[in-house]
Amino acid sequence: MFRAARPLLRLTARTSANPLPLRTCSPVLRRPGAPWRPVLATPSLAARSSATAPPPKQPIDHEHEKQVAQQSIEARPGEVSSQSSVRHVMEGSSSSARDDPSLSRGVKHDIEVFRDTFRLSAVPRESHILGLAGTLPYLATSLSTIFLAWDLTKQLPTGNALYDAVFIDHQTARHLLGVIEPLQLGYGAVIISFLGAIHWGLEYAEKKPSPKRTRFRYGVGLAASAVAWPTLYMPLEYALTTQFMAFVALYFVDSRCASRGLAPPWYGTYRFLLTAMVGFAILLSLVARAKISTHGRLSSQGLSSSMANPGIADNETDWAKLEAEDMAQARREKAEAEKKKKEEERKKKSGDGKKADGDKK
Template structure:
């Protein structure tokens, strides 16, 4: 019986040892194979130095930096262009004439052409006079011809300016008669009275004084018309419409004054209103004296 137990224990120990050895051998084999595989892979893979690794990663970093800077720059450009386009859109909407009736727009633009033409011609004739005074002869006209034509243009420009001012004043009379925006009575009639009252006396002023006076009159009427449009006493588009026309006329007056200033010491000055009145009174006095002398001579002959 004891022998059998001892034999059973020996068999059990042998089986346990054999299982442990088998497990140990399989573990060693797996570890060894893994080591061989990793060694083989490391041997097959070329060794890369840190400098080569940095060089390999450097283009990627540079490209990322360039992309970031380029994308940031392009975003700024887009923002700037968007801002410029927005400002241009605001300016276009501010100075838009789309609401102005086409017939009024075309006729109004055509109405300032004579004023603009006389201004440009004045500038050119002033150039001719200045050139003739400096070089002895003008480009197309002689100095005397250019000066004579310049004096002929003066009453044309001033007279046409007086006509435009009177017309702009009469517009408010029409608005009052039509009852546009209500009835305002003398308040609106006053604009139609002041405009010709200021415009027509400029025909007697010296050229420079007449142009400056008309410039101030145009500016005042524009201010009055713009207020009328805002307050509903005139169509809403009338303010911008008047601004464009007044700008053209005002620029023409400024150009004329600059052109005449260039020849201020060359062309003979026009007589002012006091000199004209004095000359008229002197002529009347002289005619009376001559008539008195003829009457006395006739009396002496009859005696």
């Protein structure tokens, strides 16, 4: 079968070596008005097989294989140890991975993206400065709360000259804390309302009306004020937690608006930095309040327990009776001592009288 096929393949190979003629469609089969297009003849099977022929095989060097087979394996006991055949769990990276230029370029790119995020190069200079300045009252009140909480947990005088010079008395610290905490809550309510009102300003600047967009922006502004101001009537811990959640929710809304074109492109990154700073300040205040509450609870518990604790006293003994007995014993001893003293004086006087009578005789 294969012998009969070889002449056929040679014949087809010779015919495929000739240039392929152009074939055209018959005028009868062509549609009227259709353009004339030349059609190339289909290549033969032999031409396809020759185009995809495998690469030639390399000759085998039998002499070299014999030389390698005759060589003996050298003994190297110095390289064998208890850890030489063990694969470690933590293996160092190869030099190729360390020297990979694509990896270093990727790391540099990530670092540049991180720097651009906090550099805020796309943010207008005025917005950048005013936004950072707006976080200063939050940081100031939070750091003051931390200091006053530290002061209230110390017993004055502390015995340390530096601490005694820095700390203030507890009454003044409580008064300042009562002033700082409402300031922080009020400022937070103002800032949350301001962030909601920004969406009203963006809607007023639009040229084309859109009822859906208008309802969304007005709703964000109203929701921000509705959440912010009731926090002034809450306990401090709940109020700070609510304001923190409001800041985070407004950040996600602003970031979504920036990605959808409802806010400037830089607004999402700008709000991320400011929200992170404000959130950090609120967390500091919450930690300080928790420290004050824990110290006050422990102090009150310790005072009540020390007052109610009987200690090592014996409640079963009648101490009043024992005291009366001791006093009676003391009176008896005193009476006996006076009686002995009087007897000695009487004996002394009687002895002196007898001596005087003997001298007279």
